[in-house]
Amino acid sequence: MTAGPFTPRLAALARRESPPPAPPVERCELCAEPLADVHRHLLDTGSGDPLCACAACAVLFSDNAAGGRHYRLVPDERRELTGFRLDGPLWAALGVPVDLAFFSVTGSGEVTARYPSPAGALHASVHAASWRRLTEANPVLAELRPDVEALVVHRARGAAEHWILPVDDCYRLTALLREHWTGFTGGDAVWAHIGRFFEELQGEK
Known part of the structure; x- marks a missing residue:
């Protein structure tokens, strides 16, 4: 009697677990080239979404004219603002009801604040006069690059953090808030x- 096609050795091989699939390759969202682990981002000014970019596309869009205003290269500099001047009354005048927010300026000069709440991240326009007072007290804010950088202020629980950060860092901070925020005050985990x-x-400084 001849052996069937599945000998004991073949059966054993068939029972072996197949190797796990390779993780998907992250690709540039403009040209589909594979991305390095550390890569730059572009801001789609139409949707407000950050896009992962390969080195070639980052160089291409480092000149604002290349994107026709539609794509802006997000900078990779992070600046801590030591000696930042922001007292309680001026903070209240900015119209942010909590002690953590980031502020960005559009190309037209409008200032928007984003801050956490039990309902998720909220957006609010900042009164121009209040922002002007803040800029007069802290002239470094005149260097804030429209759309792609933000002033991040963290005053909660005794903190005194003031930074100019790329907007992709702000999105990362927003994701942390969304993932870990509980109840009305956020809970201890989110603040940790x-x-x-x-x-x-x-x-990283």
Whole structure:
């Protein structure tokens, strides 16, 4: 009697677990080239979404004219603002009801604040006169690059963090808030994650 096609050895091989599939390759969202682990981002000014970019596309769009205003290269500099002047009355005048927010300026000069709440991240326009007062007290804010950088202020629980950060860092901070925020005040876990976020910024200086 001849052996069937499945000998004991073949059966054993068939029972072996197949190797796990390779993880998907992250690709440039403009040209589909594979991305390095560390890569730059472009801001789609139409949707407000950040896009992963390969080195070639980052160079191409480093000149604002290349994107026709539609894509802006997000900078990779992070600046801590030591000696930042922002007292309680001026903070209240900015119209942010919590002690953590980031502020960005559009190309037309409009200032928007984003801040966490139990309902998720909220957006609010900042009164022009209040922003002007803040800029007069802190002239470095005149260097804020429209759309792609933000002033990040963390005053909660005794913190005193003031940074100019790329907007992709702000999106990362927003994701932390969305993932870990609980109840009306956020809960201890989210503030621990926020603390580590700023500790990492200090470590990268």
